[in-house]
Amino acid sequence: MGAATAAVSYRHLSTTNGTTILLVEGSFETGDDPQHIALELAASPAKYIAFNSAGGDRSIAMAFGKAIRKTGLPTLQTKGSPCLETCLLAFMGGLSRYAEDESIGISVETFATSAESDGRLNPSVSAALKDYLGTMGVSASLLDAALSMPLGQSKELNLVDMAGYQLVTAQLNEESASADEVQDIQPTDQAGAVEVFNEFQRVWSGSSSEAVAFLRNVYADRIQYYGKDLSREDVLKEKSAFVDRWPTRIYTARPGSVHALCADKCSVFGVVDWYAFSATRKKGASGAVNLALTWDPVSRRIVSETGRVIETDKAVAGPDRIIRRWILDATACSIGNAVDAEVCKSRSILEADLNSSGWCDQRGLGWRQCASP
Incomplete structure (x- = not known):
């Protein structure tokens, strides 16, 4: 059997004020190597990592989140670029996290696979997810809120909700970021x-x-x-x-x-x-x-x-x-x-x-x- 095909691709963007963004696109699949993010950043540095993704494999999305955390970069989410279902797990990897109002939604599918669509996770899976959220500084109550929702329904979070779940952070951690990375955050x-x-x-x-x-x-x-x-x-x-x-x-x-x-x-x-x-x-x-x-x-x-x-x-x-x-x-x-x-x-x-x-x-x-x- 051949190696699994990578589904994630990358684009390097620049805003009108010169802010550079690495955009991660596509679904997270077993053929995707999270360590490729470091190679992309080495070739072309960015100040933020953003997503245009419908989700994908839960464990791979978490692996991407861990790889992003190692870069020390913040993640950014806007309404014009969706980050759906398990993509939110990768977004959590940002050392600091920024999002527009109602640009992030949660659902059962954020954390559960199709086989777990009733929201009942294996205890070991639930423990692993809570450990991941804790490591990323996100409240475990987000997991409970998502799994309690009816199947097929989603909820867009306003900034108050995001702050309550600690999905967005107050400011960049300047001790872990270089001066170039924070120069546009005055x-x-x-x-x-x-x-x-x-x-x-x-x-x-x-x-x-x-x-x-x-x-x-x-x-x-x-x-x-x-x-x-x-x-x-x-x-x-x-x-x-x-x-x-x-x-x-x-x-x-x-x-x-x-x-x-x-x-x-x-x-x-x-x-x-x-x-x-x-x-x-x-x-x-x-x-x-x-x-x-x-x-x-x-x-x-x-x-x-x-x-x-x-x-x-x-x-x-x-x-x-x-x-x-x-x-x-x-x-x-x-x-x-x-x-x-x-x-x-x-x-x-x-x-x-x-x-x-x-x-x-x-x-x-x-x-x-x-x-x-």
């Missing part, structure tokens, strides 16, 4: 993205007119808004309706939760606690959301906004969630810790937001509605 871009994220929360907690004016200036002409492609004006209509319904708002990112990843654009994630109140309707609401914004450092505009509610409070009579946050931050600030500067700043912002919303810290009595002048 620290100023990441800092700028985080600044925009925090300013978004600050202004959204202020007056309704200021909030809408800020969004008009910071949103791009078109926005990927919670899975929909909308014009800026359409998004502003939704935002205006929200501020009319909830005139009093406090939105605040949890200290230590905000991080950014940047390629051509920057995606920034964070856990945001929120409180909203309408005096006219005598109703309040509060909770927490995993929020993700995509920011273009060239135009300095937000091009995408998405998120997922992770906590909701019942019978909201006041900003109890925000007050609890203030207490936690005030305590941490007083005793000092590794992020005490960020925590102390958060405490001050929360105090100002609570005061603006009509709540005062009455020493010895705790937080109460401020007395009328």
Whole structure:
């Protein structure tokens, strides 16, 4: 019997800004040698490895992931170049991993073969997959989520989901990458993205007119808004309706939760606690959301906004969630810790937001509605 034929091929691409990409194409089959990636990179270096693949053999895809990890390069996934089913295992090999919103999907077929289509893996196979995910720094909960899906169905992941499963990473590991490999990932871009994220929360907690004016200036002409492609004006209509319904708002990112990843654009994630109140309707609401914004450092505009509610409070009579946050931050600030500067700043912002919303810290009595002048 002759040797198996290789199915994977390679293309060397360059973006308009000069970023070089090694594109891995085709399905992963037994005739493919993962070590060929190193030969391709030796012949023509690249800054990223990307995929255009429908999947293929599970063990070969994992072998490609291990070979990619040895290169120390990041992987990149875009909507225009599919990485389906077991291809995701190869994508995980990136030392750092970047992806566009909803460019990655999961299904039973991501991890299971046709013989395992019911999602019931042999214990040794399940253990090997979890060990692989752990080695690559990906949450094992991704395996559980995929195997629990109905056969034949897939789910596109937004950036919040990807971050939760640790499929995408916060930034390149500069200790393991050369200066050339990270030169187009500017620290100023990441800092700028985080600044925009925090300013978004600050202004959204202020007056309704200021909030809408800020969004008009910071949103791009078109926005990927919670899975929909909308014009800026359409998004502003939704935002205006929200501020009319909830005139009093406090939105605040949890200290230590905000991080950014940047390629051509920057995606920034964070856990945001929120409180909203309408005096006219005598109703309040509060909770927490995993929020993700995509920011273009060239135009300095937000091009995408998405998120997922992770906590909701019942019978909201006041900003109890925000007050609890203030207490936690005030305590941490007083005793000092590794992020005490960020925590102390958060405490001050929360105090100002609570005061603006009509709540005062009455020493010895705790937080109460401020007395009328």
